[in-house]
Amino acid sequence: MRGFELVRPATLEEAIRLLDTDDPTVRPLSGGTAIMQMMKTGIFKPSRLVSLSSLAGDHSAITLDDKGFLSIGAMTTLAAVEHSQVVLQHAPLLPKVMKRLANVRVRNAATVGGALAHGDPHMDLPPVLAALDAEVIAQGPGGQRRIPVADLYAGYFETVLQRGEIIASVSVPPRNGCNSVYRKTTTRTADDWPALGVATSLGRGEGVLQHVRLFASAATERMTRLGSAEAHLRGNRPEAKLLEEAGRIAAQEVEVIDDAHGSAAYKVALVAVQVRRALHEALQQGSEQ
């Protein structure tokens, strides 16, 4: 690892000022678990890291507003999300996902904001939060804006965040009777980076699927919404044949890449299977309630 300057702003505004530059070697650092690995392997050589650690006090709150929206501060650690009773009650999928997301030490350090802003398509939280219709609240030199997590990624390790913009918090809407599932396929250990992540959220009414969200990640260059599969499901009765068709359509529409976690051909086959299973699982959850 090469030397660099490490600065620790005390406020979000100061951090934004420090990051308001065109220099790509100036980057924010939150939990550091992902960026440290990029620095150690020489993929990323910062000139200056803006540590957000001093902002943890003001930006790690988990709150619920009177309309049932869950707000999670960007500096909240994954461990805090995992053990939060409020999260368990209002977004039970999140603590469940944590069990197989890296390990206890990584979850103790890694933050929700970092997991979203890093832009690595292998991250587990982006498809999960996208399926939950979550939005990030980004704060930048020009003020604040809300970005759906579904629209956060422009490409491989690339977000739509503008110069100087930092994710300040994440807002998760109420579930409204929907059931959500994340299916993670790893090809090494259970808690490894996924070869494929599939997240879905389903809501039924009058015997048909009314609310359908379906996302794939890890096997793709960036988190991808499976729009054709969603359209095939929406408005129809959730029968086994329909779910299987949705899996096949998803496998056709998704652009899968080869990497150390498996070949593209293998992962295309996985998409069809895991989409079908995720849909079944979500429906089963719904019928148990």
Place this chain on the structure above:
Amino acid sequence: MVCNDMNDKAAVVRRIRFRLNGRQREAQVASHENLVDLLVRLDLFGARESCGQGLCGCCTVLVDDIAVSGCLTLAQLVDGCEVHTVEGLAEKGKLDFVQQAFIDEGAFQCGFCTPGFVMMTHELLKRIPEPSEPEIREYLSGNLCRCAAYPEIIRAVQTAARNRPDPAGVAGEHA
């Protein structure tokens, strides 16, 4: 060992103050040094950098009572923090109840990973005083033992849970 193989021309060296195993310490730290580098420089060899990616747990230390991978922690960021390593668990020549349990159950062969397992076990027992076997397996899944002493390690954690002195006293050890 710390800086000689690195391009530290651009490094900004800063003096940090932190508590290490209960003692106030000061050190000159370069921006790119990680916490294991710093501990080694301070003659503490219990936390070992092995995988360097936070996967193996050999570098587990407690920062402000939270288990982290020392290899993924920039040393300058422990400025003002409380750091605990395996060396601080008991006074010189003695063993604490977790270390003793690992010996009683023969929970290691080469011992390279043991300090990390011991520190993780401390955090586990603080969070779950009487963990079930699945809870132990889940909690320690991020610690790797290449000698594969896993069955003995699980027994050691159960023994440690039984022999744990007094929860208040344990918290006091870390305070």
